[in-house]
Amino acid sequence: MLEKFGLPYRTHMIGLYSGTMATDMEPLAPARLVPALRLPDGTVVGESLAMAETLAERHPEAGLWPTDPAARATARWLCAEMVAGFTLLRDQCPMQLQCCWQGFRPTSETRADLQRIETLWTHARSISGAATGPLFGTYSLADVFYTPVAARIIGYGLPVSAANHAYCLELLSDITVRQWRAMGKTVSYDPFPYPQDLPASDWPIGGTSSARAVDTGPSINAACPYSGKPVSDYLVLDGKIWGFCNAFCRDKTVADPAAWPKFIQMAGGVNDS
Ligand SMILES: N[C@@H](CCC(=O)N[C@@H](CS)C(=O)NCC(=O)O)C(=O)O
Secondary structure (H helix, E strand, O other): OOOOOOOOOOOOOOOOOOOOHHHHHHHHOOOOOOOEEEOOOOOEEEOHHHHHHHHHHHOHHHOOOOOOHHHHHHHHHHHHHHHHOOHHHHHHOOOOOOEEEOOOOOOHHHHHHHHHHHHHHHHHHHHHOOOOOOOOOOOOHHHHHHHHHHHHHHHOOOOOOHHHHHHHHHHHHOHHHHHHHHHHOOOOOOOOOOOOOOOEEEOOOOOOOOOEEEOOOOOOOOEOOOOOOEOOEEEEEOOEEEEEOOHHHHHHHHHOHHHOHHHHHHHOOOOOO
């Protein structure tokens, strides 16, 4: 949400599955779940919809909600229903960006949630007149809030219309979503928190990377493409070694090199997969 609308922010990672979450969240009390947002004046805001409204109010120029009043009211409805609803889909298909499960069989409750989602998307498009692409013509908070739903539809191979399947892939192809996934992939938990006893295939966008971390340089570049600081952590891609100022910068690039314009520019292009 913040990245997509060009709002400045800093991210703090917490140990969602490592047992440290409660301690990690103490500075944000009484927020206890993620995401949580701390404003420059120190005010903490929990719940993604409250965060969205706060950001829209503080940055009216950023266009978080659609400008048309009917579209804006409908977008608010869709976001609120997403946050409050689809509990069975959410329980049965926890969001993960690691792989696509093959042969997942959704229950009738999950199918009912999917039908409701498709009904809401059709309604949004009837209000906006946008047959394809963002629900309200221009990318808005509605698309932000349905990106985790798209991740479930694609990650579990859930049945939706061809047009809605294409919309899901479009949401997940967004460069900011690719970056979000790549940053998530810098952390791994053992065991994987959301296992399925099913075969898995690669994530369809930026799913496989031929880059890998290496212990030593020298690298072609002396300065990190992101911070400009001296390099200390390295990856190899297509036989060339590139350096970064820390392991996180390196690992998010290893996860999906084509998601990072500053790296692509430095490397003179990257094969997308
Ligand atoms: N309704 C909340 C949902 C927040 C939520 O469920 N967060 C999950 C991760 S997506 C969480 O913090 N889980 C950790 C836990 O339950 O201990 C919102 O929209 O922000």
